[in-house]
Amino acid sequence: MAVKGNQSPDVFHRELGKIMWNDCGMARTESSLKRALEEIPKLRESFWNEVRVPGEVDELNPTLEKALRVADFLEFSQLVCQDALERQESCGGHFRQEYQTEDGEAKRDDANFCHVAAWEHQGEGQKPKRHQEELEFKEIALAQRSYK
Amino acid sequence: MSALRNYTLRVWRQKNPKDKGAFAKYKATNISPDMSLLEMLDVINDRLIHDGKEPIAFESDCREGICGACSIVINGIPHGKERGTTACQLHMRHFASGETITLEPWRAKAFPMxxxxxxxxxxxxxxxxxxxxxxxxxxSAPDAHSILVHKDDSDKAFDAAACIGCGACVAACKNASASLFVAAKISQLAHLPQGDPERKNRAKSMIMQMDKEGFGSCANTLECEAVCPKEISTRVIAEMNWEFIRASVD
Structure with missing residues (x-):
C-alpha cells in the first residue's frame, strides 16, 4: 500500500497471464521458458514500483486482497517456469516441444525424470533448491500411453 | 465488434458502516455491450485506481450465476430487470447507450452494511x-438406488435446491423477509427421505433463527419470486408454513 503507483493489481495480473499463456502454456520450449524467466522478474519489479492500492488496511479492501494474491502469483509463476525448464521431457500436461515422438506424442524420459520434484524456498532472490522423490513401480512396467 | 457505449453510473458509496453514505456519479465511457455489469465495474475500478481514487467495493466470485456472491440492486431491482439471472450474468447490451444506471447494495436490517x-x-x-x-x-457412499426417491419429489427437491443464497429475495421484500430463502432450504430436504429424521427440528430451528436475525414476516407480495435469479417458486413458502405447523402439533 506504500507503493503509490498508478496501476491496479489487475493490470499486472493480466500481463502475467499473457506471459504464462504464451510461454508456459500447454506446449512450452526451452527458449519460451527462458524468455518467461526473464519477463516475470521484470514484471514483478514494476509491480512493486507501480501498483496502487487505495483504501485502508483495517476496512474491507478488495484491491488489497487482489494485490496480495498477484504478489504471490508473481513469485509462484517463476517457480512453475523454473520447474518446467528443468524437466527435460514431456509428461502429462507438461508438453516440451523438443521432446516428442515422430507423430507428435509426448515423449517421456524415464531414465532421468522418473521422479516427482519439490522446490524448497531458499530466501528472496535465491534459486530454490530442488528435491527429488523417485517413483518406483513394482506391480506394473512403465509403458507409453496411447490416446489414439 | 459492436459499437462501444457510454453510461452514467449512480453508485451508492459508503466508506464503512459508520459513514453516512451518498450516491456518487461516474462516467462510464467506451463500454463494450458484450461486457457483464461486473466486468464494466472492473473497468471503472481500474480507471478509478489509475486516477488515485478508491474503487467501488462489490462482491463476486464465480461470475457464472451459481455462487450467490454478487448482490447489487440495479435500477431498483435486485440483480436487474432481466429475469432468472444474477448481476454477473447481466450484460451491458441490455442498457441503451447514454442511460443512467443506479447501483445500490441490498438493504435490510439483518444484512448490516x-x-x-x-x-x-x-x-x-x-x-x-x-x-x-x-x-x-x-x-462410505451408498449405492445410488439404495434409497428410492419418487421422481416428483426429486424434482421438487431439486427446484428448491437451486437456491444460491444470494439474498435478492430479502432485498426485494418490503418487509425484508427471508422466507423464500429459508423455505427453499427447508423444502429441499423435506422432500427427501434423507432429510426425514431431522425434519421437525429443522423447520422449527431454522424459522426461529430467521426471526432472531431480524428478518421481517412474509406478506405474500411475491416480489421475491419475481427477482429470484433461480426462479424459486413461492410454493416453497407454503411448504415451509406446513412444515412448521406439522412440527408444532405432535
Whole structure:
C-alpha cells in the first residue's frame, strides 16, 4: 500500500497471464521458458514500483486482497517456469516441444525424470533448491500411453 | 465488434458502516455491450485506481450465476430487470447507450452494511447452521438406488435446491423477509427421505433463527419470486408454513 503507483493489481495480473499463456502454456520450449524467466522478474519489479492500492488496511479492501494474491502469483509463476525448464521431457500436461515422438506424442524420459520434484524456498532472490522423490513401480512396467 | 457505449453510473458509496453514505456519479465511457455489469465495474475500478481514487467495493466470485456472491440492486431491482439471472450474468447490451444506471447494495436490517455495494450476509449462514443440513455417516457412499426417491419429489427437491443464497429475495421484500430463502432450504430436504429424521427440528430451528436475525414476516407480495435469479417458486413458502405447523402439533 506504500507503493503509490498508478496501476491496479489487475493490470499486472493480466500481463502475467499473457506471459504464462504464451510461454508456459500447454506446449512450452526451452527458449519460451527462458524468455518467461526473464519477463516475470521484470514484471514483478514494476509491480512493486507501480501498483496502487487505495483504501485502508483495517476496512474491507478488495484491491488489497487482489494485490496480495498477484504478489504471490508473481513469485509462484517463476517457480512453475523454473520447474518446467528443468524437466527435460514431456509428461502429462507438461508438453516440451523438443521432446516428442515422430507423430507428435509426448515423449517421456524415464531414465532421468522418473521422479516427482519439490522446490524448497531458499530466501528472496535465491534459486530454490530442488528435491527429488523417485517413483518406483513394482506391480506394473512403465509403458507409453496411447490416446489414439 | 459492436459499437462501444457510454453510461452514467449512480453508485451508492459508503466508506464503512459508520459513514453516512451518498450516491456518487461516474462516467462510464467506451463500454463494450458484450461486457457483464461486473466486468464494466472492473473497468471503472481500474480507471478509478489509475486516477488515485478508491474503487467501488462489490462482491463476486464465480461470475457464472451459481455462487450467490454478487448482490447489487440495479435500477431498483435486485440483480436487474432481466429475469432468472444474477448481476454477473447481466450484460451491458441490455442498457441503451447514454442511460443512467443506479447501483445500490441490498438493504435490510439483518444484512448490516460493510462498504459501498457490500453487505454482511452472515445471517443466512447462521440460519443454515441452525438446521439446513442432514446429519449422516459420511464413511462410505451408498449405492445410488439404495434409497428410492419418487421422481416428483426429486424434482421438487431439486427446484428448491437451486437456491444460491444470494439474498435478492430479502432485498426485494418490503418487509425484508427471508422466507423464500429459508423455505427453499427447508423444502429441499423435506422432500427427501434423507432429510426425514431431522425434519421437525429443522423447520422449527431454522424459522426461529430467521426471526432472531431480524428478518421481517412474509406478506405474500411475491416480489421475491419475481427477482429470484433461480426462479424459486413461492410454493416453497407454503411448504415451509406446513412444515412448521406439522412440527408444532405432535
Amino acid at each position: 460493510v462498504k459501498d455495494l457490500v453487505v454482511d450476509r452472515d445471517a443466512f449462514e447462521r440460519i443454515q447452521q441452525a438446521g439446513g443440513y442432514v446429519s449422516v455417516n459420511t464413511g
